[in-house]
Amino acid sequence: MSLRSQLLKGILEGCILSIIYQQPTYGYELSMKLQKFGLSDVSEGSIYPILLRLQKEKLIHGEMKKSEAGPKRKYYQLTDEGHEALADFIYHWDSIKEPVDRIITREGRK
Amino acid sequence: MNAKEIIELNNEKRKELTEENLAYYEDMLLYIRLSSARSEQYTEEVLLELLEHIIQAQEEGRSAVDVFGNNPKEYCQDLIGEIPKETRKRQVRFSTYIILQFLAIIAFVNGVIGFVTYYFFDLGSDLTTFSIGSGIAIVIIDLLILYLFIAIIFRWLRNSAFPKKKQKKWVEFLQIWAFSTLSIGLFILVIYLMPDFGTTISIPTISFAAVGVILYILAKMINKKRNLI
Structure with a gap:
C-alpha cells in the first residue's frame, strides 16, 4: 500500500462519518460529495469497503429507503457509537493537523 | 427488504x-x-x-x-x-435445507422408478430390501460427495470470473459435463461397493416416494419460515 493510501485510510473514515453526520446519505451521493470537497483522487469505488467496515463496527447503520427520485436506496446514518467515533476523530485530527503543518512547512520544504 | x-x-x-x-x-x-x-x-x-x-x-x-x-x-x-460472516445458525439451516431437498429427490425418484419398473415392466420387486447400517453409510458418504461437488463447482465458477482470456463455451461445457459424470459415477459406485451390515429390512418400494414427499415438504417449510432461497 502506498503512503498516500495508508494516510488516507483513517482520514477517509473520519470524512465519511462527518458527511453522514451532516445528512443521511447513500453511496453514490457520498462519493460525489467527497469529490466535490476536493478528494478527487479517491477512487469512487473505494468508499464501499469502508462503508461495510463502518457498519461492521456499528458506527453507521444502513437502511433501504425510497428516495425522492424514486428508486430504493440504502441510506446511512450514524449510530451513537458513530457519533462518539466522529468526536474522537475530530479531536485527534485537530491535535495532529497544525503540528504537522508547522513541521512540514518549516522542515520539509527546504 | x-x-x-x-x-x-x-x-x-x-x-x-x-x-x-x-x-x-x-x-x-x-x-x-x-x-x-x-x-x-x-x-x-x-x-x-x-x-x-x-x-x-x-x-x-x-x-x-x-x-x-x-x-x-x-x-x-x-x-x-x-462483509460480515453469515451466522452459524443460518449456515446450519441452509445446509439442512439443501440436504433435505437432495434426499427428497433421491428418495422420490428411487421410489417412483422402482414402482413403475415393477408394475408396468414386471422388473425387480415391489419390495426394497436393504441393510440399515449400509443404508446410513451410503447416505452419509453420498452427502459428502455432494458437498465436495458443490464446493468444487462454486470454486470453479468463481475462478471463471475476471478471465484473462475468454474460454470457449464448448470447452467449458465439456469440462462441467465430465466433472458431473464423474461425480454421479462416484455416487453410484458407493452404493454398489458398500458391503451389507446391520439389520436387513424390506419395505414397499413406493414408500420411498412417500418419504421423498415428506422430506420435500419439510425442506419447503424450513425455506418458507427462514426465507433462505
Whole structure:
C-alpha cells in the first residue's frame, strides 16, 4: 500500500462519518460529495469497503429507503457509537493537523 | 427488504447497464456472490449499491472501469474481506435445507422408478430390501460427495470470473459435463461397493416416494419460515 493510501485510510473514515453526520446519505451521493470537497483522487469505488467496515463496527447503520427520485436506496446514518467515533476523530485530527503543518512547512520544504 | 427481494430488484436494474458495464458488473457479481459463508443480506445490499453506482455514473458518462478501476478482482477481494460472516445458525439451516431437498429427490425418484419398473415392466420387486447400517453409510458418504461437488463447482465458477482470456463455451461445457459424470459415477459406485451390515429390512418400494414427499415438504417449510432461497 502506498503512503498516500495508508494516510488516507483513517482520514477517509473520519470524512465519511462527518458527511453522514451532516445528512443521511447513500453511496453514490457520498462519493460525489467527497469529490466535490476536493478528494478527487479517491477512487469512487473505494468508499464501499469502508462503508461495510463502518457498519461492521456499528458506527453507521444502513437502511433501504425510497428516495425522492424514486428508486430504493440504502441510506446511512450514524449510530451513537458513530457519533462518539466522529468526536474522537475530530479531536485527534485537530491535535495532529497544525503540528504537522508547522513541521512540514518549516522542515520539509527546504 | 430481505435478500430475496434485493436480488429481484438487482435482476431488474441490471437491464439498464450498457453491454460493457454489464460484463464488468456481472463478473463482480459472480465473484462476490460465490465467496463462501458471507452474510447474504450484506452481500446483496452492497451488490445493489455497486449496481446503482454504475448506473448513475453511466448516466453521467463514466464507465464501470472509471468507478472501480482496472483491477476489479482485487477490489472485490477488499470488499469481501469487509462483509460480515453469515451466522452459524443460518449456515446450519441452509445446509439442512439443501440436504433435505437432495434426499427428497433421491428418495422420490428411487421410489417412483422402482414402482413403475415393477408394475408396468414386471422388473425387480415391489419390495426394497436393504441393510440399515449400509443404508446410513451410503447416505452419509453420498452427502459428502455432494458437498465436495458443490464446493468444487462454486470454486470453479468463481475462478471463471475476471478471465484473462475468454474460454470457449464448448470447452467449458465439456469440462462441467465430465466433472458431473464423474461425480454421479462416484455416487453410484458407493452404493454398489458398500458391503451389507446391520439389520436387513424390506419395505414397499413406493414408500420411498412417500418419504421423498415428506422430506420435500419439510425442506419447503424450513425455506418458507427462514426465507433462505
